[in-house]
Amino acid sequence: MVKVHKITGSYGANAYLIDATHPILVDVGAANMFDLLRRFLNPIDLEYIVLTHCHYDHTFGTAQLAEQTGANIAIHEEDAKLLGDDWATVSDVFGARAPSIEPDMLLKGGESFDLGNISLRVIHTPGHTLGSICLYGENIRSNLLFSGDTIFAAGGIGRTDLGGDAHALVNSIKLLTTLDVDTIYPGHGGITNQNVDAQIRASLRYAELNCKAYNSKGFYAFV
């Protein structure tokens, strides 16, 4: 049985500890993540830190945690290029400098992380950033989607005006509508497992609207 623990960081971004035989952490939005993980496992057992994208609120504790645990850092190659950039990582929005992160594994999409009792497939979902990814796992009782800032519950979508691509986001969410998802674990806000297909279709409609009215920032809530 795979347990997923949500750990919301200092700037409201959700990290997820997937507590499987070979545990991994999705995103690191807290400076003291090592201590936060202690509630659930011995943090040195962590094998991978997988970053859904390069934004500061999801990544700023990464280098410290990797050093403390020895876990390998994985990120899509398109976002890896942006890690040192204050603007592209939206670090300047948080009054900070871009975090210094050295990835161990550059993703392209299509890779799988074998956690022992579940396998998570990397899906490249450009749009919010060009190197955004989702992780998809088929579980015995419930198929999981770690959606980063690509989609949120209730039809939410990631903003595309920070170096993203509104057209690419539409295509990425179209791809997500082809998956059989029971539970979405988004990069912000609540986890959801009710009428998930309808929620993803609502995200697709918002993304299509966003594409038409690119300058409308009315429903952008998160970075």
Ligand SMILES: [Zn+2]
């Ligand atoms: Zn973001």
Ligand SMILES: [Zn+2]
């Ligand atoms: Zn975010």
